[in-house]
Amino acid sequence: MAAAATAVGTTVGVVLAIPDASAATGGVTGYATQNGGTTGGAGGQTVKATSGTAIHAALCNRASSSTPIIIQVEGTINHGNTTKVSGSSCNTAADKIELKEISNVTIIGVGNGAVFDQLGIHIRDSSNIIIQNVTVRNVKKSGSPTSNGGDAIGMESTVRNVWVDHVSLEASGGESAGYDGLFDLKDDVQYVTLSYSTLKNSGRGGLIGSSESDRGNSYITFHHNLYQNIDSRTPLLRGGIAHIYNNYYVQLNESGINSRAGARARIDNNYFKSSKDVIGTFYTSEAGYWQVNGNIFDAVTWSSPGTDNNPAGPNPTSNTSVSIPYSFALDSASCVPSVVTATAGANKGLQVSNGSCTPTSPTAGPTTPGPTTPGPTTPGPTTPGPTQGGTNLSIGAGSDGSSKADGTSYGDVRDGNMSTYWSPSGTTGSISIKWGSATAVSRINIREASGSTGVIRNWRVLNADTGTVLASGTGAGVITFSRTSMKKVTFEITSATGTPKVAEFETYA
Numbered sequence: 001m002a003a004a005a006t007a008v009g010t011t012v013g014v015v016l017a018i019p020d021a022s023a024a025t026g027g028v029t030g031y032a033t034q035n036g037g038t039t040g041g042a043g044g045q046t047v048k049a050t051s052g053t054a055i056h057a058a059l060c061n062r063a064s065s066s067t068p069i070i071i072q073v074e075g076t077i078n079h080g081n082t083t084k085v086s087g088s089s090c091n092t093a094a095d096k097i098e099l100k101e102i103s104n105v106t107i108i109g110v111g112n113g114a115v116f117d118q119l120g121i122h123i124r125d126s127s128n129i130i131i132q133n134v135t136v137r138n139v140k141k142s143g144s145p146t147s148n149g150g151d152a153i154g155m156e157s158t159v160r161n162v163w164v165d166h167v168s169l170e171a172s173g174g175e176s177a178g179y180d181g182l183f184d185l186k187d188d189v190q191y192v193t194l195s196y197s198t199l200k201n202s203g204r205g206g207l208i209g210s211s212e213s214d215r216g217n218s219y220i221t222f223h224h225n226l227y228q229n230i231d232s233r234t235p236l237l238r239g240g241i242a243h244i245y246n247n248y249y250v251q252l253n254e255s256g257i258n259s260r261a262g263a264r265a266r267i268d269n270n271y272f273k274s275s276k277d278v279i280g281t282f283y284t285s286e287a288g289y290w291q292v293n294g295n296i297f298d299a300v301t302w303s304s305p306g307t308d309n310n311p312a313g314p315n316p317t318s319n320t321s322v323s324i325p326y327s328f329a330l331d332s333a334s335c336v337p338s339v340v341t342a343t344a345g346a347n348k349g350l351q352v353s354n355g356s357c358t359p360t361s362p363t364a365g366p367t368t369p370g371p372t373t374p375g376p377t378t379p380g381p382t383t384p385g386p387t388q389g390g391t392n393l394s395i396g397a398g399s400d401g402s403s404k405a406d407g408t409s410y411g412d413v414r415d416g417n418m419s420t421y422w423s424p425s426g427t428t429g430s431i432s433i434k435w436g437s438a439t440a441v442s443r444i445n446i447r448e449a450s451g452s453t454g455v456i457r458n459w460r461v462l463n464a465d466t467g468t469v470l471a472s473g474t475g476a477g478v479i480t481f482s483r484t485s486m487k488k489v490t491f492e493i494t495s496a497t498g499t500p501k502v503a504e505f506e507t508y509a
Helices: 052-060 333-343 410-414
Strands: 045-049 069-077 097-100 103-117 121-124 127-132 135-137 153-156 159-165 168-173 183-186 189-195 198-204 218-223 226-232 236-238 241-245 248-252 257-260 264-268 271-276 279-282 289-293 296-301 309-311 398-401 429-448 458-463 468-474 477-493 502-508
Touching (some): 052 069, 052 097, 097 103, 121 159, 153 159, 153 189, 183 189, 218 477, 257 289, 271 333, 296 333, 398 410, 410 429, 410 502, 429 458, 468 477, 477 502
Parallel strands (some): 069 103, 097 121, 103 127, 121 153, 127 159, 135 168, 153 183, 159 189, 168 198, 226 248, 236 257, 241 264, 248 271, 257 279, 264 289, 271 296
Antiparallel strands (some): 279 309, 398 429, 429 502, 458 468, 458 477
C-alpha cells in the first residue's frame, strides 16, 4: 500500500553569485572545487564555433592536448555538421562531441544559444572540463541517428574535475524509444558537479557506476537542478559518495535517488513533488545508504519494502553520516521550486540563488584555482590547491609502513610527485606519515597513481600514537576527521581490487 508524506526543512544559507567571464560564468561549486579545482580553459584562447566540426577543429589546433581553450558555441550542432578531425592534440569522432584524452577545456553556449541536437557530449580519459549554458536533446542509442550510447552527457574512464552548469538535458521517452541516460558517469569518474541544470522527459536521469562492481566513481555534487518527468535514476548511485542538495524533483514515475551497492548520499533541502519512491535502494539486494536533512516530500508515494526494494519512506531517516569537505550553504527547501524554476537550465541568464530565494545575476569571476596543464589520466596536480586546506604537511615529514612491494618506497608518498608511488606487498597494508613533534591534522588526501584509481576499497585512518580510529570508509580521495594532534598518522588499506598504488599521502591542518 502506498503512502503520502510531507516534511519541511528550514535551513537557509547563501550561494555565491558569479558574473560573466571568458572561461565560464558562475563560481565552481561542490566536489568540482576539490582535487585542485576546476577552471576549464581559463587563460586560454577563445574560439567561436557554430558546428561540431569547428569544435573538434578547435581542440585539434591547440599546441598540445592540455593547452587551455575556451570554445564559445552558437547555433545547432548535429550529425550534419559534425565530422572527425585529426591532430596530435585531439582524438575526435564523427558521431559525438568527443572530449577524449584532453584537459583544460571550456565549452560555453553564447549568443542565441547552443543546441546539440541528437548529438551527445562524451568525456573520456580527461580532466579539468567545464560545460556551460548548452542544450543537449534527443540523443539515441537505437534508431537513427545514434550517438554517445544514448547519453546526453556521458563520462567514463579516468575522468577528473568536471563542472556542468546551466545546461538543459532532454529526451523524448525511455529505452524503448531509443534513449538512455541524460547524465551518466562510469569507470572511474571523480570530482564532478552538476548545477543549475534541467533534466526532463527521460526514462533515466543518470547513473554513477555502470554495474554493481563499478564502484570507483565518487565525489559528485548535484545542486539546484530540476528533474521533471523522469522514470528513475535521479541519480542511481553505485558505490562512492554524492552530495545532493536544493534540487527540485517533479513527477519521478518509478523511483528517484537510488543509492545502492555501498553508495552513500547526503541529501539536503530538496523538494520532491508528485513522485514515487524518491529515496531508497531499488532493484537490487545490495544496500546503499543516505543521510537526509531538511527535505520536503509533497504528494510523494512509497512502495512497501521487498527483497530488492528498500524505500526510505514514508518517514525517511538517515542510516549513515557523510562529511562534506567543501564549503556550501543551503536555500530553504520551501523556496526550491521557485528558485530552481527561475535559474536552472540553458539560456536563463546564468542566474544563481542569492541564498534568499531570489535569482541573482553573476557579479564576480571564478576564484577557485586549479591545474593548468594536467595530463589526461592524472588524478590531479602534484601540489594541492587551497581547497585541500593549505600546506601539505607531508612534504618534509617522515614515512614508514607495512611490507612494501619491490621497487617502491615509503618516501614516494610524500615527494609531491604523482609518477612515484608506494605499494604494499599484497592487496592490503598500511602507510604512515610521521613528524618529530605532535602535529595537528584534520584532513588527508590519498591519491592513487595513474592507472590505479579505484583499486583501493576499504580503509581506516589511525592515530598511530594511540591506535584510535579517526575515520573509515571506501575509496581513496579526501578524508576529513576531527582535528587531532599526533606524531604519526596511518592510512590502513583493508581491502582492494588489486595491488594499491599510493602516489601521494597528503596531510593538512
